Amino acid sequence: MWDGSAEPFIERYNISRRQAPQLHCTGEHLRARVDGGANCKRNIVAACRVCNARRHHRKVARDPNEHRMYVQRCVDRGKWHAK
Template identity: 55%
Template sequence: MPKTLARLRTLAFQHQSGRCYYCCCPMWQKSPEAFAATFHLSKRQAHTLQCTAEHLHARVDGGGDFESNIVAACRLCNARRHQRKDARDAIHHKAHVARLMGRKRWHDPWVFEKVLHSGAGR
């Protein structure tokens, strides 16, 4: 990842208080072991909640690496947005994720049990 994008990801992570732009779950940026220990997760589970840089307006559509276009998103939310043949724009993806989070259907059950209901996740 270019240094500029890494810096923008860190700024977004800090601005969002370490929470995913889409699902609002806590994320980790530098220490998967500490994050996993805090929430009693496996390394594989922690990997899902790694902080990534997400372009609100995708690069392929002309979006660039600038602060107003970068948010911090967990690996799962970032990947799922772009898995679709016709990826949703960021606003519609966020609304879609919110609907499914409300029904506890976006992430695996362990996220709701271990991360979101833990005192450490608030």
């Protein structure tokens, strides 16, 4: 993920300008504000724009612990951002 200028990130990871916005760093609430989640350090984590959007497009959102385990399984399998 990147924040600020995308140029160094694009060059370092040899990605296109089209791919870069998908990996822009966003703040993700583990427990949504509409469900009573607070704007505090314990409830907000860094997430790329794609992951943040995908999580919110699910019919039923995973709870924070379930989502954390899901992310870890994907990373362990080397399948993060797989198409």
